[in-house]
Amino acid sequence: MSALKSKLNATLKSREDRRILRKLPSPTSQSAWIDFSSNDYLSLSSSPALRDHFLPKLSSAPQILGSGGSRLLVNGLAHHELEERLKVFFGVEAALLFNSGFDANVGLFECVPQTGDVLIFDEYIHASVHDGMKRSRVSQDSRFSFSHNDLSSLHGLLEGLSKERPGLKKGLNTVFVAVESLYSMDGTFAPLPEIVALLEKIFPKGNAFLIVDEAHATGIYGPQGKGLVAHFGLQGHDRVLARLCTFGKALAGTGAVVLTHKLIRDYLINYARPLIYTTSLSFANIVAVNCSFDFLENGRAQQLSSDLLSISAYFLKHLTHRLSHTPPSLVALPCHLLAPSSPPSPSSPSPSPSATSTITLVPPIIPLLTPHPHALASHLQNMDLNVRPITWPTVPKGKERVRICLHSGNGRDDIEKLVDGVVQWAGAWMKKEQQSTAKLGVGMPDDGVGNGLVSLAVPTERLVLLESKL
Secondary structure, rough: OHHHHHHHHHHHHHHHHHHOOOOOOOOOOOOOOOOOOOOOOOOHHHHHHHHHHHHHOOOOOOOOOOOOOOOOOOOOHHHHHHHHHHHHHHHEEEEEOOOOOHHHHHHHHHHHHOOEEEEEEEOOOHHHHHHHHHOOOOOOOEEEEEOOOOHHHHHHHHHHHHHOHHHOOOOOOOOEEEEEEEOOOOOOOOOHHHHHHHHHHHHHOOOEEEEEOOOOOOOOOHHHHHHHHHHOOOOOOOOEEEEEEEEOOOOOOOEEEEEEEEHHHHHHHOOOOOOOOOOOOOHHHHHHHHHHHHHHOOOHHHHHHHOOOOOOOOHHHHHHHHOOOOOOOOOOEEHOOOOOOOOOOOOOOOOOHHHHHHOOOOOEEEEEHHHHHHHHHHHHHHHHHHHEEEEOOOOOOOEEEEEEOOOOOOOHHHHHHHHHHHHHHHHHHHHHHHHHHHHOOOOOOOHHHOOOOOOOOOOOOOOOOOOOOO
């Protein structure tokens, strides 16, 4: 065996031994399972109505196969018209299509920040942003993370930079703050209005900007599913430099769009390598995306969003109640999901920024924190429930979980089956631990599922693990 094969095999074996080896799931065995894993939040990928709307549009489109090459070689009319439509729909100066959200983030962060600028990012920002930053002109000593959704952490960082770096204080260099409006692993929401307020306060010369990844919020929140930037009334704000919306999650399509200013769009066309050196989206993809936006504009997606938020609130309420006698060290919800309020209407008026601290948004992403994610996921999969264990390096060590992604197509029966499965697994695990403890003939310690059980008379306020920056 060659040296290369030996090294690759050893590295993969190490991952397998630590139970972090990634594998593609079976393409056939899960087709009949209830979906609690995909990002198809509005269940549009299986929507007969969307399919019936799409097929006639596809058959009548003048071009459907391929795209002919890079946008700089072949700028298809369909691509141009979609960008013009999105520009109007989102109320922005310019829109630019990319083949994926990953490509869009890499392209944006690799080329827009200039030498001397500073990049600040939430510690849980997506890997694509990290890849873009690493390829940017911004040196490593000018890239900083702040604690997840922690305004105090961000404030301290911004204040320190404004004092330590004269170029920033004088407005000669730029600060970029990167966040996700809805975080995909934790179901947490970025405090967008408060972040914008900090940028205005600390950098009054207008040289600090927010870039928002709306990948998991597009289609669900805000008027007509325009996302959380629109929900908070921040569209058109001069401190929101760009936002990224993807088509491959709630909208059941492919690709992404960067919503920004004409100057940024022109710069991306000239310098964003993931745009310049790749074949653009096929015409069939463009037709599909247009059909999904038809559903956003005509209100059909609004009902799906309402159904999604309702089923999410039901799941949280039902699971919280059923876990009331389960040690939080075994399985628990993070604290930000404790006792959520009723979900807001997707079409409700945008609240004022000053009211955001009193508003509870319900996410479709629910992490079940457990030190035994593989065991819990396996139990639920045996019940034909499609869930996935999430471990390091996808999430930090000690923050293992089974991530639940909910969909408008999930019914209450599906939810109750899922909750039953979680509670059954927890009960069986506790029973096994009790039997093991009895055989050892030792007393039960106060905490730590691995060494025994906590008392089952756990106060309600302890049922949810501390968020610990999730």
